[in-house]
Amino acid sequence: MIEERFGMERRSFLKLAAGITAAIGLPITAVPAVARAMTSAPRPSVIWLHFQECTGCTESLLRAEHPTLEKLILELISLDYHETLMAAAGHQAELARRNAMAAHEGKYILVVEGALPTRDNGVYCQIGGKTAIELVKEVAADAAAVIAVGSCASWGGMPSTKPNPTGASSVAEVLGKPVLNIPGCPPNPYNLLTTVVHYLTLGELPALDDKGRPKFAYRRLIHDHCERRANFDAGRFAVQFGDEGHRQGFCLYKLGCKGPETYANCPSILFGDVGSGAWPVGCGHPCIGCTEKGIGFEKPIHALAELLSVTPPTQFARPAEPQGKGSTLATVGTVAAIGGLAVGIGAKIARNLGDHREHQEEERTGRPAKG
């Protein structure tokens, strides 16, 4: 059954379940519960709305690898409305949404991707004749949970960049109540997946921080578990793109990395399932702080980050340490000349001492002899 439904062997499936269990922070004894939830729990209906966005969140979700995430999404949940993925169009699509809402009233999950324009009564984004605001309020009214995926839905994101002509706002602002936010541009697909599985397994959403983000993913500063952190502490920095320090993989703080003020699990969860280093800082570009309101798309990318958890030393070593100059002909010559001069003077003094002694002996002859 698992083979059919997930397109993977049971063994691999249990591994996935164990991985997800660990990601949520549940004990290993919870793995069977997770596996059971993934296989036997009724697939919740999911309605996925798109507003002011680039569909990057969906794109990144589609590229999840283990298992291929579209399979998991399509099989694990019942994705009843998703403008990018569904075959339906026009009135048929809207009908599917209304049907799903009616069939799963109070049980479906609403996922929102993209910010909502609020200026001029939200006329800048309309679907099927309804503004984004109307759509969100309508679908959220009977939803069991509302998940804002991506920075745009979480806090306005890129569309809300000043001067914010459309008045782009987050889902939470429009609904006037806190929702679960999974910010990022794009967010890591596994953070969304893990949140959903958490909900399926335990029947409730994971613990959230004060910005509505699941703590399992957004509790730590990027800076505090960054693979380049040791370079920061040692004062080894890239100062320009392509300089010696940059080539050596030194800390990108001086290039404007926002890791010190951005909360996300990017350094440990990585992107694209291609192994170590596959995240912005690992590739040599400073973090732009995409998960953090007021930092991503707001602070200049190469402006220095504010350090929330550490204070750097006042002086740093240079990335490439000069190793000193050796001897030159002039300095060796000078030293030799000084040495030669000293030896010469010493020899002359020693020779003069002979005369001096004779002179003194002559003086002494008149005096009583010594013992």
Next chain:
Amino acid sequence: MSTAAPHGAHPAHPVREVGHELPHVPAGAAHEEAAPVGGRIWNRFTAGLAALVLVMCAVLAMRFIRGIGAVTNLNDGYPWGLWIAYDVVVGSALAAGGFTVAFLTYILNRGEYHPAVRPALLAALFGYVQAGMSVFFDIGRYWEFWHMFWPRYVQVNSVLFEVSLCITTYTLVLFVEFTPVILERFGWERPRQKINRVLFFFVAVGVLLPTMHQSSLGSLLVIFGPQVHPLYQTQLLPLLFLTSCIGMGLAAVVFEGTVSALAFKRHLEQELLGKLIRIGTTLGLAFLVLRIGDCARRGVLGLAFQPTALSLLFWIENVLFLVPALLVATERARRHPQRLFVAACLLAVGGLLYRRSAYLVAYETGAGFRYFPSMGELAVSVGLVAFEILAITIAIRLLPVLPKEPEAAESA
């Protein structure tokens, strides 16, 4: 300088005629037998020295305005170079004659060394001034020099702090010890008597302090740990530095005594110098025994027989400590002023090389780092030595430092 001093004089074996008078000299007046040498201060020699000092001043101006990197070849691998390894570590050792002769004269109460006290103190004073100035030149943020005297900033567990504070204090003590000479010159009797009353304290402190910082100069290297080659790195470094500095200091006293006798055409105090060089070379032998014994005990003596430049240096230094002792081994040999002089020179050079090797050659901070003094550093070191010689020469001419010559034959 103290009342105790004259009693040690041995009338049966007078070194000089004045030695007879010592027991009868009242307290505080023990030095009336010393007199300024007099003569013209400026001649071709002193002018040449002054020129070298001016060159140093020019380099130092650049150093203080444009920073230490503009003048020196120092780098993060070799943060200490010529100015520390020579001017401080070697310079203060060559100035160790001051406290050694004071110890012989006042603590061991041997009056026969009395004539050497003032010249040794004078040389020590300027030697330490030179060391202190070098430290000041070498401190990157020299404007924060005063921090080491400010209790709020001090780090009392630091060897370097001990060295710097001790050297500074000792320089002041040396100045106090030397003050009676200046007061005597100007005939200020009352302050001189007042100072003489408390001088015993300064003499005692002046013997204690150098033993502290001279051994600490070795402790500094102990802290460098494995960065110093095993032939040189040992827990005995403080003792090695102390014994070698006494040998070097006495060698310097003999050197200066000989040179001043020649330069000012004076009587050569041969027996006195012979006794001093004998103590010096004996300490040199003690150094040698300690050093080689320690190497054997630590099982690193084999490293000395590897074909490296460092092991060659190791043996050259050892030979330079051994040969002077052989040169002046017998009573007969010590009657040859040439032998005394050559022995003193070799001992001083041996100590100089030993310290240079320990601080710069045996010190390996990591692959790739290298150091050789720049022209600017050389100019400052040469200028400092020139300044020292110039100052001592002038002081000897103007102040009652050297014993009064009965025949008074000065014309330099």
